[in-house]
Amino acid sequence: MRKDSRLSRMLHVLVHMHHLEQPVTSDNIAIMLGTNPVVVRRTMSLLREQGYVSAVKGHGGGWTLAKPLHCITLLDIHRSLSEASLFTIGLTDEHTNCPIEKAVNLAIDDVLHEAGQLVLRRFAEVTLDKLAVEYAAKLN
Amino acid sequence: MRKDSRLSRMLHVLVHMHHLEQPVTSDNIAIMLGTNPVVVRRTMSLLREQGYVSAVKGHGGGWTLAKPLHCITLLDIHRSLSEASLFTIGLTDEHTNCPIEKAVNLAIDDVLHEAGQLVLRRFAEVTLDKLAVEYAAKLN
DNA sequence: ACTCATGTAACATAAAAAGTTTCTTAAAAC
């Protein structure tokens, strides 16, 4: 099953951006991520819409952080990128009158919902500045 | 992102199988699920390999439960169907020497791992007979 | 022998994410 690594990539970019004085161009980000500038704009524009980065056109333009890292959480970025479910497991929606299907879906959904809430709660606790510091400390 | 609804579907089938005296053919399961008999065999054979169902060829053949429902958990079926991750979120693996990427991945993986463990623990607690009874009770 | 069913391999289809091309818009440099 295909994974969505945009969260990982965008966090990576945002933390790097914090260490730069100048705006970064989509082209540079694309090179850094081994991808395409248009793909970068598509993804970054989701963050712009939520006010986490801003874009400036023309000479010397590019992307800059619109908020300090300590005001951005993993949850913020995750939410900006997708409304889709966290899980690869899906439910069926076919025999909505079958009590067995209902029971199965309820059982699965119960668990996934709880785990999903856990993820969101934990994501909300991690700001990007903490991430850079605390987790960097864990690396050897 | 595409969802894998095989867990939901197979659980549905297994509980139904319990209420039948006769083996069910792949063709019948396929009709019931609105899919293809070959797809059914592919998926059911994963459960057969783990000993949860057995298949008999020829006249009067088909699929039957190889264990009683109270000996099968959601986890058993989930494990039989995939070794893949539960989450749609993926990590990047490109700048393995970049401490920022490492920190980002560690932060995300930390959370996903904990949530994944929760799901597996909870799946392990639910046997298919309980599912049929307990969750059926919650329906209205 | 004949029929019915699974087992398996090889191929086709479909859907979605990612990549690409092309053009527009806007801002700075000259």
Added chain:
DNA sequence: GTTTTAAGAAACTTTTTATGTTACATGAGT
């Protein structure tokens, strides 16, 4: 004011992967 640089956006192509399909082999019961 013209040129250059960069984002914005639309339309299209490619790639990936799960699912569906076809075809044939194997084996069990009648």
